[in-house]
Amino acid sequence: MASTDNVISAVQKYYHDGSEYLIPVGLDDDEVIAVSNFIEAQGLGFMLYDSNDLSKFAPLSYNNRVAGFSVPTDDTHQNIASAATVGRVGGLTVGSFDFANKTGLVGILAQDQLNFQQNQLEPYTQANVNTYYYAQGTPILRDGKTLSGNYIDTFVGLDWVIRHSNTALTDVMIKNNKLPFNATGINVLEAALNSVFSTAWGNGIVADKDDGTMDATVTALPVDELKNADVSARKYKGLSWSYKPANSIDDAYITGQITL
Known part of the structure; x- marks a missing residue:
């Protein structure tokens, strides 16, 4: 031990x-x-x-x-x-x-x-x-897999999102003298995360939807849906995100036919 x-x-x-x-x-x-x-x-x-x-x-x-x-x-x-x-x-x-x-x-x-x-x-x-x-x-x-059978790049992409999300929020706090605890301040935080996902999508981390748009969602709850204790402590805990990771082609198979 x-x-x-x-x-x-x-x-x-x-x-x-x-x-x-x-x-x-x-x-x-x-x-x-x-x-x-x-x-x-x-x-x-x-x-x-x-x-x-x-x-x-x-x-x-x-x-x-x-x-x-x-x-x-x-x-x-x-x-x-x-x-x-x-x-x-x-x-x-x-x-x-x-x-x-x-x-x-x-x-x-x-x-x-x-x-x-x-x-x-x-x-x-x-x-x-x-x-x-x-x-x-x-x-x-x-085959580029984890021992559990998933794909390594899926987790590398997830970690990129986590790290850059945290960095984006920190940068917002640093660059703004004050973020009001209202819709204006919340929108700034939400925009920072949307920017992260826009980059992740462009880099190939996030998948496309059928209509060609980004398959990711950032949610920012309004103040009235937060706990009073968190608001009093100046802690905004209403941010969340979800996304579908982009896939890859690792194998290709051919069916051929010859006509004589």
Whole structure:
């Protein structure tokens, strides 16, 4: 217990420095699970975990905010696919990428091009563990999923929205000498969040509705729907949002016909 407590204390110290990904290195199984549980409880950030042993991932699969990576190793290549993946997408705009089909992972050894057969991919797919293998002659990362079976980019997009929402509200408070606790002040807060979602939509985080408009809603309750105690304490707790995350195409299938 003392060991896991020390690890969590170290994680807590730097957790809110703005980093999105945490990659545990040199931790034992209990410490890895403790870190995963901590991140899950925060509802912000993501753990990327590497192991050559697929059985190591199962105890983590009940958490949404963890993804597993497993690739071959040799004398010059280590199992650091998670770090290589972050390096591959780190400079891209959130919403403009997902994690499937990424190639060019620096320093990573792909599954053997000749000996790794499609049926050997099944254990990785079933465990929702990402690996690096050859498809049509090019090494690619598949499938960009979390261990719980969701998609990593969905949570990265969610975290972008959370962080930028909080930043937008802080900026409003700083830039206005006073926000009146009435419809005028509330409208300023609502407009700040709408701006965040407009950017998120343009970046590809938020989906389109059938009519081509943004599939997101920002709600700002009027003063008369708030608790008197919150109003007296100058705390506006009437903001909320919801959105549908944008989807991606990770596979394409062809049906062909030849007429002779």
